[in-house]
Amino acid sequence: MNPTNAIAIRNFTKRYGSFEAVSNLTLEVEPGSICGLLGPNGSGKTTTFKCLIGLARPTAGTLDVEGAPVHPETFETLAYVPERSALYEWMTVADHLEFNRRSYKTFDRKRAEELVDLFRLERKKKVGKLSKGQHTAVALVLAFSFRPRILILDEPASGLDPVFQRVVLDLIIEAASTGSTVVFSSHQIGQVERAADRVAILKNGKLIVDGTVDTLKGSEKIVEAIFDQSVPEVAGLSTDPRVRRIERSGRILRAYVKEDSDGIARRLSEFSPKNVSVLDLNLEDIFINAVGGEIPSIPGEGS
Amino acid sequence: MPAIFTVDPRTGVPLYLQLIEQVKRAVALGSLAPGEQLPTVKALALSLTINPNTVARAYRDLERDGVIETSPGRGSFVRADGASTAQSHRAMDDVAASVFADAAREAKTLGLSRARAAEIFSEQLDRWFPAGDDQQ
Numbered sequence: 001m002n003p004t005n006a007i008a009i010r011n012f013t014k015r016y017g018s019f020e021a022v023s024n025l026t027l028e029v030e031p032g033s034i035c036g037l038l039g040p041n042g043s044g045k046t047t048t049f050k051c052l053i054g055l056a057r058p059t060a061g062t063l064d065v066e067g068a069p070v071h072p073e074t075f076e077t078l079a080y081v082p083e084r085s086a087l088y089e090w091m092t093v094a095d096h097l098e099f100n101r102r103s104y105k106t107f108d109r110k111r112a113e114e115l116v117d118l119f120r121l122e123r124k125k126k127v128g129k130l131s132k133g134q135h136t137a138v139a140l141v142l143a144f145s146f147r148p149r150i151l152i153l154d155e156p157a158s159g160l161d162p163v164f165q166r167v168v169l170d171l172i173i174e175a176a177s178t179g180s181t182v183v184f185s186s187h188q189i190g191q192v193e194r195a196a197d198r199v200a201i202l203k204n205g206k207l208i209v210d211g212t213v214d215t216l217k218g219s220e221k222i223v224e225a226i227f228d229q230s231v232p233e234v235a236g237l238s239t240d241p242r243v244r245r246i247e248r249s250g251r252i253l254r255a256y257v258k259e260d261s262d263g264i265a266r267r268l269s270e271f272s273p274k275n276v277s278v279l280d281l282n283l284e285d286i287f288i289n290a291v292g293g294e295i296p297s298i299p300g301e302g303s
Numbered sequence: 304m305p306a307i308f309t310v311d312p313r314t315g316v317p318l319y320l321q322l323i324e325q326v327k328r329a330v331a332l333g334s335l336a337p338g339e340q341l342p343t344v345k346a347l348a349l350s351l352t353i354n355p356n357t358v359a360r361a362y363r364d365l366e367r368d369g370v371i372e373t374s375p376g377r378g379s380f381v382r383a384d385g386a387s388t389a390q391s392h393r394a395m396d397d398v399a400a401s402v403f404a405d406a407a408r409e410a411k412t413l414g415l416s417r418a419r420a421a422e423i424f425s426e427q428l429d430r431w432f433p434a435g436d437d438q439q
Binding site: 032033034166169170173174176177178190193194195196197213214217218221262265269272273274275276277278279280281282285 | 313315320411
């Protein structure tokens with residue numbers, strides 16, 4: 001057990017009957033960092049969160065928060081915002097604040113009131129009358145008001161408009177800058193790209209990408225060559241150790257290059273292409289690369 | 304605090320490198336003066352909406368490179384000799400080299416001969432560095 005990790009998930013597997021929702025996942029998150037969890041729907045993000053905070057039992061493996069599996073005291077310092085609202089519909093926004101004020105020793109009332117105003121919530125409104133986005137906002141107000149050391153946020157921006165999505169990112173960044181650890185899932189790659197220092201991508205319950213955003217971006221470049229006619233046969237390119245993968249479509253050749261992209265660009269320029277460019281990868285490229293080939297085409301479009 | 308930094312998370316260039324380059328450029332050009340205080344890690348992370356560790360990493364590297372100095376509890380400041388350090392000159396060289404590299408590659412793919420490319424480059428040098436304009 002490494003006590004320096006805020007969260008340590010090791011060899012975690014979760015099966016529902018014969019369906020394996022998560023397979024042998026190992027993921028460690030350092031204190032004070034922001035970890036963004038990406039993955040298509042059904043890839044195992046929510047299942048992982050549920051097992052991490054004790055709402056479901058792992059089939060195998062361990063999930064530790066600050067060095068131990070969750071226990072009642074964990075929740076004095078851990079906030080969990082589920083994907084689906086877990087608020088009391090018949091209670092007002094103010095009732096929820098009062099309820100949490102009594103439940104958490106560290107509840108910061110002034111902070112809570114500021115956040116209610118920030119999200120423009122009406123204190124006297126019953127939660128049952130709120131929109132989906134406002135439900136999320138109330139849950140976030142409650143989570144950030146007791147200044148937890150660890151925040152687990154399952155799609156915290158869902159249902160929020162772009163302005164409030166930015167507010168959520170600001171809250172996450174502020175929490176991390178005061179030393180809190182944040183793990184959040186999102187479908188918005190741009191949010192993860194900005195806020196996270198660490199990104200994990202799940203696909204079919206398996207961890208397929210894990211690293212710092214900067215390392216992942218720096219690990220590969222695309223050398224793209226556009227030719228007049230068809231793409232020529234470039235001898236040795238596909239077996240070149242510098243090249244991870246080659247893509248050909250029409251007159252365009254794309255090489256995903258691990259190192260020496262300029263060398264590859266020079267090699268390709270020997271074949272008189274119309275243009276050669278070296279492109280950086282952004283997180284979206286990395287995501288699509290990893291999740292790969294599963295972007296459904298719209299029926300009736302193209303071939 | 305002058306809002307002189309912007310980063311683009313959508314590009315492939317790591318954010319901490321974008322930030323380092325901008326600080327070095329600002330110091331070299333003088334828009335950040337010697338002794339001037341930089342925003343705190345938290346303030347800059349919030350104003351750019353980026354990860355605080357990214358800002359902290361950029362500041363650490365800038366300190367290592369002798370461009371800024373950080374004193375605990377007071378903040379980070381541009382070093383008195385920040386603009387004149389060898390590192391900051393080298394940083395400007397790096398920026399220039401990467402721009403020239405792009406231009407040379409473009410010239411090559413446009414099918415220019417080496418001699419013609421050199422001619423065009425030399426015309427541009429004459430335009431921006433007129434005769435008698437000593438290198439500094």
